[in-house]
Amino acid sequence: MSKLDKRLCPCGSNIIYKKCCKPLHKGLYARNALSLMRSRYSAYALKEINYIIATIHPDNKQYQEHKQKWKSELREYCNSVSFDGLKIIEFVDGKKEAIVEFVAIIDAKEYQERSLFKKEKRWLYYGIE
Ligand SMILES: [Zn+2]
Numbered sequence: 001m002s003k004l005d006k007r008l009c010p011c012g013s014n015i016i017y018k019k020c021c022k023p024l025h026k027g028l029y030a031r032n033a034l035s036l037m038r039s040r041y042s043a044y045a046l047k048e049i050n051y052i053i054a055t056i057h058p059d060n061k062q063y064q065e066h067k068q069k070w071k072s073e074l075r076e077y078c079n080s081v082s083f084d085g086l087k088i089i090e091f092v093d094g095k096k097e098a099i100v101e102f103v104a105i106i107d108a109k110e111y112q113e114r115s116l117f118k119k120e121k122r123w124l125y126y127g128i129e
Pocket of ligand 1 (some may be wrong): 013038
């Protein structure tokens with residue numbers, strides 16, 4: 001196992017990365033919106049740019065048609081801040097829509113958000129509720 005595989009997953013699960021978000025970053029679909037939310041946070045922390053893009057709903061205002069430009073913007077953002085932790089406040093599950101409220105710690109500052117997720121072929125981040 002690589003060093004990264006053995007370290008605790010950045011999503012705050014207290015599980016090693018290999019057994020937590022890595023399978024999702026490598027192609028497995030998240031079983032629910034909470035798992036997707038966690039894996040998107042750890043994707044930012046680990047610069048899994050393709051995963052960030054693959055799990056955002058096309059109706060989200062961040063969505064860009066020009067993928068190369070979007071990727072470089074995301075990479076620049078991920079390189080410029082530190083992802084210091086994630087706390088889940090609430091998870092409201094549903095068949096086609098779900099809500100996750102969380103506090104993301106970025107550059108030691110807390111950002112609280114209530115996010116909406118929608119299930120198409122897979123769970124996707126739709127936007128702020
Ligand atoms: Zn994780």
